[in-house]
Amino acid sequence: MADAQPDRVTMRLLVVEDDRDAADYLVKAFREVGHIADAATDGEDGLAMASDGQYDVLIIDRMLPKLDGLALIGNLRAKGNETPVLILSALGQVDDRVKGLRAGGDDYLPKPYSFSELLARVEVLSRRRGGRGEETVLRVGDLVLDRMSREVRRGEEEVSLQPREFRLLEYLMKHAGQVVTRTMLLENVWDYHFDPQTNVIDVHISRLRSKIDKGFSQPLLHTIRGAGYMIRDGAR
Amino acid sequence: MTALGKLFRTTTFKLTLVYLTVFALFAAFLLGYFALNTRRLITEQITDTVNAEITGLSEQYRLGGIRRLVIAVDARARRPGSSLYLVTTFNGEALAGNVTALPPGALDTQGWTEIVYRRLDEPENSGKPEHDALVRVFQLPGGFRLLVGRDLDERERLYHIVLSAGRWSVIIVVVLGLAGGLFVTRRVLRRVDAMTETTRTIMGGDLSGRLPVAGTGDELDRLAENLNMMLERIEALMVGLKEVSDNIAHDLKTPLTRLRNRAEQALRVAKTEPEYRAALEATIEESDGLIGTFNALLMIARAESGQARDDMTEFDAAEVAHDICELYEPLAEEKGIALKVEAGTAAPVRGNRELVSQAVANLVDNAIKYCEPPEGGSGERTPEIAVRAVSEGDRILISVADNGPGIPEADRVRVVERFVRLEQSRSQPGSGLGLSLAAAVARLHGGELTLADNEPGLKAVIALPRGGPVQSA
Numbered sequence: 001m002a003d004a005q006p007d008r009v010t011m012r013l014l015v016v017e018d019d020r021d022a023a024d025y026l027v028k029a030f031r032e033v034g035h036i037a038d039a040a041t042d043g044e045d046g047l048a049m050a051s052d053g054q055y056d057v058l059i060i061d062r063m064l065p066k067l068d069g070l071a072l073i074g075n076l077r078a079k080g081n082e083t084p085v086l087i088l089s090a091l092g093q094v095d096d097r098v099k100g101l102r103a104g105g106d107d108y109l110p111k112p113y114s115f116s117e118l119l120a121r122v123e124v125l126s127r128r129r130g131g132r133g134e135e136t137v138l139r140v141g142d143l144v145l146d147r148m149s150r151e152v153r154r155g156e157e158e159v160s161l162q163p164r165e166f167r168l169l170e171y172l173m174k175h176a177g178q179v180v181t182r183t184m185l186l187e188n189v190w191d192y193h194f195d196p197q198t199n200v201i202d203v204h205i206s207r208l209r210s211k212i213d214k215g216f217s218q219p220l221l222h223t224i225r226g227a228g229y230m231i232r233d234g235a236r
Numbered sequence: 237m238t239a240l241g242k243l244f245r246t247t248t249f250k251l252t253l254v255y256l257t258v259f260a261l262f263a264a265f266l267l268g269y270f271a272l273n274t275r276r277l278i279t280e281q282i283t284d285t286v287n288a289e290i291t292g293l294s295e296q297y298r299l300g301g302i303r304r305l306v307i308a309v310d311a312r313a314r315r316p317g318s319s320l321y322l323v324t325t326f327n328g329e330a331l332a333g334n335v336t337a338l339p340p341g342a343l344d345t346q347g348w349t350e351i352v353y354r355r356l357d358e359p360e361n362s363g364k365p366e367h368d369a370l371v372r373v374f375q376l377p378g379g380f381r382l383l384v385g386r387d388l389d390e391r392e393r394l395y396h397i398v399l400s401a402g403r404w405s406v407i408i409v410v411v412l413g414l415a416g417g418l419f420v421t422r423r424v425l426r427r428v429d430a431m432t433e434t435t436r437t438i439m440g441g442d443l444s445g446r447l448p449v450a451g452t453g454d455e456l457d458r459l460a461e462n463l464n465m466m467l468e469r470i471e472a473l474m475v476g477l478k479e480v481s482d483n484i485a486h487d488l489k490t491p492l493t494r495l496r497n498r499a500e501q502a503l504r505v506a507k508t509e510p511e512y513r514a515a516l517e518a519t520i521e522e523s524d525g526l527i528g529t530f531n532a533l534l535m536i537a538r539a540e541s542g543q544a545r546d547d548m549t550e551f552d553a554a555e556v557a558h559d560i561c562e563l564y565e566p567l568a569e570e571k572g573i574a575l576k577v578e579a580g581t582a583a584p585v586r587g588n589r590e591l592v593s594q595a596v597a598n599l600v601d602n603a604i605k606y607c608e609p610p611e612g613g614s615g616e617r618t619p620e621i622a623v624r625a626v627s628e629g630d631r632i633l634i635s636v637a638d639n640g641p642g643i644p645e646a647d648r649v650r651v652v653e654r655f656v657r658l659e660q661s662r663s664q665p666g667s668g669l670g671l672s673l674a675a676a677v678a679r680l681h682g683g684e685l686t687l688a689d690n691e692p693g694l695k696a697v698i699a700l701p702r703g704g705p706v707q708s709a
Contacts, residue, residue, distance in 0.1 A: 098547070110531075112523075112527055114520070114524075164562060190559070190563060192563075192590070192593060192594070192597075193590060194535075194590065194593075194594040194597070195528055195531060196563070196597055196601060198567060198601055198604070198605070200563055200564055200566070200567045203566040203567045203570055204563075204566050206566075207566050226517065226520070
């Protein structure tokens with residue numbers, strides 16, 4: 001199976017992280033996949049750089065010298081700056097997450113993380129701004145999902161889905177063309193923030209795949225190795 | 237000096253001092269009061285006697301004039317142990333009596349005075365001191381004066397006897413009290429020293445040490461017994477902790493070693509890019525497993541420390557059972573296991589929904605792992621897992637029952653411990669922390685995890701108090 005490559009739009013990213021090695025690594029990695037990335041190594045620099053609003057997504061470490069990550073976000077939000085923020089933190093527990101999101105963060109990723117997970121989340125965050133979130137009918141190729149009537153069609157055929165499968169497909173289609181990781185699915189479709197030891201998500205995906213792709217020459221739901229899944233119209 | 241200083245600084249000794257001071261003051265007061273009272277009583281007696289004599293003598297004077305008075309006074313003065321008498325004319329010439337060497341002017345004031353005198357029968361310069369006396373001067377009609385008095389020596393002697401008795405008794409009380417205090421203090425100090433000694437060795441790392449108990453059942457014994465119980469508990473915890481850290485060391489070092497070996501081997505052997513890629517992918521997979529183990533350990537520590545109590549809300553345990561089953565159902569089906577959920581009515585409970593969900597997920601995950609039919613074998617029974625959530629009294633029971641091999645009764649307590657995996661399950665993937673986490677979550681909520689025989693199979697039950705953990709004040 002050929003890996004499907006996501007269609008990337010160049011983003012401007014700011015990494016605020018006090019560990020210079022980690023910051024350099026992230027900047028380099030983001031540049032390699034075609035984004036523009038800058039780094040700040042303390043909270044005050046980060047706030048100054050983020051304030052002019054030129055970035056699409058901010059990646060902010062929770063513990064920063066001079067100005068704490070959560071305080072930085074609070075400052076930005078108080079100024080009316082609504083740039084999406086992803087919080088990185090060594091504190092990975094549920095209540096830390098809740099605190100981070102309450103402080104104005106848009107997503108939360110505990111350390112250690114994989115770059116593919118971070119990239120997937122950052123791309124989803126940037127797309128969220130004026131993205132497809134509000135559309136009532138989602139389309140990928142000849143797959144159509146109607147959020148009002150809760151109907152799904154592939155070409156002429158009606159696809160019947162369980163409620164959870166519908167939400168899974170809805171989330172994937174909302175982020176069509178983007179990599180969606182297993183933990184993102186677990187968080188957004190099931191609302192769980194723990195890591196099930198066995199890969200239960202894979203089984204749900206293969207079920208969904210058998211319903212929407214089986215019997216069609218052009219598969220839409222792709223597995224991105226080492227990262228997650230993506231729904232994409234491959235015929236384009 | 238230091239030993240003595242230590243003795244003086246002890247509470248017992250300080251208490252002894254306070255008690256002693258109070259007691260000595262009380263004794264001194266009592267004896268002083270006694271002495272003063274005795275003195276007053278004697279004075280009263282003297283005045284009564286003198287008054288009676290004056291009355292009697294003035295009666296004689298009234299009946300027989302000065303001659304009769306002089307005779308009466310002479311007769312009385314000659315009696316042994318007599319009072320003091322003096323009869324004078326209006327110009328102070330002595331007519332009768334037994335005293336002399338009166339201070340000048342002693343006869344001029346009427347009424348009571350204390351004077352110094354000498355008896356007539358004593359020589360003038362014998363060197364013997366003059367005596368004190370309490371006298372009354374009485375003016376008789378016709379210008380004569382009558383002095384009657386009593387010697388005060390007896391009174392003073394008695395007063396001094398009582399005073400010195402008081403002094404001695406206070407000194408004895410203080411000396412005996414101090415000695416007793418020192419004795420008691422040293423005894424107590426010896427026991428406290430023994431306890432301190434033991435404590436030192438325990439602090440030095442020997443947790444098996446216990447404080448000495450004298451067996452008298454006193455407050456020190458009770459203290460020692462309680463401390464011993466505490467030590468027992470600490471020792472048990474430390475042993476547990478050591479076991480856990482040994483297990484952690486083993487279960488983290490093993491994958492770390494694999495990780496390192498794999499990287500090393502890739503460096504040594506791999507030539508082509510796909511080979512490197514495969515080695516790196518395997519490395520990442522291994523480190524992900526490690527991260528998962530770490531996360532689970534942190535989660536357990538978190539649950540055990542009670543920090544997650546802040547996040548408790550009201551939720552429906554039946555809904556959690558349904559959700560988790562829905563999450564695992566495709567996986568179970570793929571493995572040919574029937575996963576059923578029996579949670580009809582709502583089972584509201586107060587707690588951390590996320591943690592309870594994870595605990596139930598762990599149990600279901602375990603059940604799926606262990607009741608999977610053996611490879612190729614056409615199992616004589618269909619593997620089956622039933623998840624139930626019911627209210628029972630003031631508790632909510634969430635059970636996960638399978639019909640797999642189960643766990644021998646002897647091992648059921650052990651498997652809940654961190655990293656314990658039974659020999660036959662070593663081949664299964666997993667961190668060995670699933671049951672530990674479920675147990676920690678149950679404890680966090682003030683409930684418990686029990687493992688029972690499902691005949692056949694294992695039945696794991698998480699019991700949670702409906703109202704959440706009771707806040708221990």
